[in-house]
Amino acid sequence: VDASNMLKPALSRGELQCIGATTLEEYRKYIEKNGALERRFQPIIVNPPTVEETIEIIRGLKVPYEVHHKAKITDEAIILAVRFADRYINDRFLPDKAIDVIDEAGSRVRLRKASQSPEMKKVQREIDSLVREKKIRIENQEFEKAVELRDKEEELRSKLELAKEKWEQENSLSEPSITEEDIAAVVSSMTGIPLNRIEEKESTRLLNMAEELGKKIVGQKEAVEAISKAIRRSRSGLKDMRRPIGTFMFLGPTGVGKTELAGALAEFLFGHRDALIRLDMSEYMEKFNISRLTGAPPGYVGYEEGGQLTEKVRRKPYSVVLFDEIEKANPDVFHLLLQIMDDGHLTDSYGRNINFKNTVIILTSNISSKALDKGSLGFHKDDVDLSFDKMEKDLKQDLKKEFNPEFLNRLTDMIVFRPLTLEDVTQILDIQLNVLNEQMIQQGLTLDMTDEAKRWLAEKGYDKNFGARPLKRAIQRHLEDFLSDEMLKGRFKSGGVIEVGLADDSLVFTEKSGALNTVP
Incomplete structure (x- = not known):
C-alpha cells in the first residue's frame, strides 16, 4: 500500500487537512497521474511575484539578514537588487533570485569587514619573512642571529596585536552598509556581464554607440548608423519585450566588415567578444543537420549534449547570435528563425524553454556580391558612378527573390555594406x-x-x-x-x-x- 492509498480515505472524510507545495513537473509526475488522489486536492497555481511585490517581501526579510551579516541593508540596495535580478538573471524566478543577490552582497560586505587592514597585512608579511629567515639561520647554526630575529619577531607580533585591536575597535563603532556598488558587483559575478556595463548609465552609452562602433568599423558609416538607431529604438522600450533586442540582415561583398561589426557590437553591448555566438550555416545545408541547433531527439546520438544554438544561449543569455552566410542553410532553418524572431524563444530537446529576448540576432549574406558579379541588378561592377542608394534598393529587391516574405517581414532592418575604397x-x-x-x-x-x-x-x-x-x-x-x-x-x-x-x-x-x- 503506497502513501496515496493511505491518505485518500482520511482526506475524503475530512479527518486530515493538508497543504502541499510542489513544482508543476513533480505534480504531473506524482499527483496528476493518480486521478483519485488529484481529485481530493484543490490545485492553486502560484505565480512569481512582481517587482513591486518582491521589494515588499525583501523589506520584510531585511532584519534577519542584517543580523546575520552584521551589515545594514539600505532601501536603495533592495530596490536595485530586485530590478537587476529581474533584468539580468533569467534562469530563475523572483523573489528567490533577488534574495540571493542580497545574501551574496551581505556576505561580500562582511568578508570585506573581516579582512585585515593594510597596516596589519604589511606587519604580517614582515613576520612571515622573519620566520623564514630565522629557520635558515637555525639550520646553518647561526644561533646568535636567530635570537636577534626571534626578538624582532616578538616585537612585530606585539605591534600586530595592537593594530588588530585598533582595527576591531574602529569597525565596531560603524556598521557597514550594503551599497548599490556591492549589488552591481554581485550581479556582475553571477551573470558574467562586466561591472561597468551594469553601473554605467545606459542612455549615455547608447547615444555614443555609433561613435564607439565607428572606431573599429571603417568605411561603413551607414551600416553603423542604421544598427545604432535600431538598438536605441529597442532599448528605449519601443519594442515588444518578448522578442530579441534586434534581428538584422547584413548584406554586402566579402571582406567589408560584416562579421567584424557583429563582434564589435557584442563587445559594445555585453563587454567582451566572447558574447558572440557564431554559427556557420554551411554546416546546416543538409536537412538532417538542423536538429543539431536545438539538440538531437531522445534516443539519438548526441541527445545528452544539447543543441549547438539553444545550449549556448541558455548558458549566455546576453549575447549576439551570428548566423554566418545564411543563404547556405537548408530552408527548414528559417522555420526555427521565424519562431525566434516572432516569439523570442525556442524549445530544446529536453523540453526547456530557451529565451532569446536578451540577444541580438544577426544574419550575414554574400548574396549581393554574387548578384554584383553576375550584373543581375541592372548595373556592372565596374560602373564607378553607380550610386549607393540605387545599389541598396536593388539589393533589397533581389533579396525578395531569395527569401520568403514572412521571413523578411520579421527583420528589424536590412543593412547594406559599401565596398571598401x-x-x-x-x-x-x-x-x-x-x-x-x-x-x-x-x-x-x-x-x-x-x-x-x-x-x-x-x-x-x-x-x-x-x-x-x-x-x-x-x-x-x-x-x-x-x-x-x-x-x-x-x-x-x-x-x-x-x-x-x-x-x-x-x-x-x-x-x-x-x-x-x-x-x-
Whole structure:
C-alpha cells in the first residue's frame, strides 16, 4: 500500500487537512497521474511575484539578514537588487533570485569587514619573512642571529596585536552598509556581464554607440548608423519585450566588415567578444543537420549534449547570435528563425524553454556580391558612378527573390555594406598596425612606420573585389614574416625602435644601428 492509498480515505472524510507545495513537473509526475488522489486536492497555481511585490517581501526579510551579516541593508540596495535580478538573471524566478543577490552582497560586505587592514597585512608579511629567515639561520647554526630575529619577531607580533585591536575597535563603532556598488558587483559575478556595463548609465552609452562602433568599423558609416538607431529604438522600450533586442540582415561583398561589426557590437553591448555566438550555416545545408541547433531527439546520438544554438544561449543569455552566410542553410532553418524572431524563444530537446529576448540576432549574406558579379541588378561592377542608394534598393529587391516574405517581414532592418575604397583600407591598416605594435611591445620592441610605407602596403593589400582580407595577407608577407625571422635570430635588441620606410619599391627596416634589410 503506497502513501496515496493511505491518505485518500482520511482526506475524503475530512479527518486530515493538508497543504502541499510542489513544482508543476513533480505534480504531473506524482499527483496528476493518480486521478483519485488529484481529485481530493484543490490545485492553486502560484505565480512569481512582481517587482513591486518582491521589494515588499525583501523589506520584510531585511532584519534577519542584517543580523546575520552584521551589515545594514539600505532601501536603495533592495530596490536595485530586485530590478537587476529581474533584468539580468533569467534562469530563475523572483523573489528567490533577488534574495540571493542580497545574501551574496551581505556576505561580500562582511568578508570585506573581516579582512585585515593594510597596516596589519604589511606587519604580517614582515613576520612571515622573519620566520623564514630565522629557520635558515637555525639550520646553518647561526644561533646568535636567530635570537636577534626571534626578538624582532616578538616585537612585530606585539605591534600586530595592537593594530588588530585598533582595527576591531574602529569597525565596531560603524556598521557597514550594503551599497548599490556591492549589488552591481554581485550581479556582475553571477551573470558574467562586466561591472561597468551594469553601473554605467545606459542612455549615455547608447547615444555614443555609433561613435564607439565607428572606431573599429571603417568605411561603413551607414551600416553603423542604421544598427545604432535600431538598438536605441529597442532599448528605449519601443519594442515588444518578448522578442530579441534586434534581428538584422547584413548584406554586402566579402571582406567589408560584416562579421567584424557583429563582434564589435557584442563587445559594445555585453563587454567582451566572447558574447558572440557564431554559427556557420554551411554546416546546416543538409536537412538532417538542423536538429543539431536545438539538440538531437531522445534516443539519438548526441541527445545528452544539447543543441549547438539553444545550449549556448541558455548558458549566455546576453549575447549576439551570428548566423554566418545564411543563404547556405537548408530552408527548414528559417522555420526555427521565424519562431525566434516572432516569439523570442525556442524549445530544446529536453523540453526547456530557451529565451532569446536578451540577444541580438544577426544574419550575414554574400548574396549581393554574387548578384554584383553576375550584373543581375541592372548595373556592372565596374560602373564607378553607380550610386549607393540605387545599389541598396536593388539589393533589397533581389533579396525578395531569395527569401520568403514572412521571413523578411520579421527583420528589424536590412543593412547594406559599401565596398571598401583605398582610403578605407589605409585606415584599416592603421588599426592592424596598432594591434601588431601591441604584440611587439610585449617582446620589448616598438614598430614605427612612415606614411609613405603605409600607402605602399595599403596598395599592395587593396583589392576592391575582396575587401580587407588581402590586406592581412600583405601585412603577413611584407611585415610579419621578416620581423619574425629577425626576432628569432636575435637581431633586434630589447627596447629598440624598428622604423619601417620605403626605398626602391620595397620596405626598409631600420634599427638605431642602421638598415637591416629590404623586403620586396
